[in-house]
Amino acid sequence: MMKPGTLILQVAARYLVPLQLLFSVFLLLRGHDEPGGGFIAGLVASGAFAMYLFTFGAAVTRDLMRVDPRNLIGIGLFLGMLSIFPAFFYGDPFLTAQWWDIPLPGGGEFKFSTPLIFDVGVYLTVFGSVMLMLIALTEAEEH
Template structure:
């Protein structure tokens, strides 16, 4: 059900949300080598869902997210915490970066790393925290 006078916002939200989410993944993936990373990427993703939330409401946004935002906080903290342990298994200091080269079909090599896993954990924690607050505030307002 569309509110009168908000056609531009509805169209813009449907166009901008996917772009913002793709941009947040870009920031996440380049963040451990250059400026960016899990925190700012999580904020950009939260901004995308916030735009959708303010346009279509809390119930529709919860359906879009498919996962309770509080679950993102727990999973994010777990992933960030687990990124510290590979260094211990190699007898190195806490949170020392570890890199694992992976050969893809076609001969391309990518390197997975503990900083990337830490950034993914931060990303999910920030996304979950911001969205938990925003959804709670808008659900209270809708009642």
């Protein structure tokens, strides 16, 4: 059975996991204009949960995730495939990016796009894949 991490690691994990997840969302949202994107953001998010996994164990991490990593992989692949269809409906060539301006309260706009949909799909696929691997390895070690 895996021993829990030290007290310092337990306290650090509780504070660092939300910060890492927030940073991964930042990387995801700026990724199609500057360095970053779904892949690196998914790795940062899985790094946050990996720290939690090594600190508290597989069962606690599964409870924290609330979604099976296999489902995240499936949703991510679905979103990646879904991102190709808007170009078809607008009569543009295959995989042409489409952009929509969504007004925000206060007068701003959010530029929603098919590259963002694709990046979110990559994010979920990478995150789910890494977490599935890490949890499987940790559970095999615990038994």
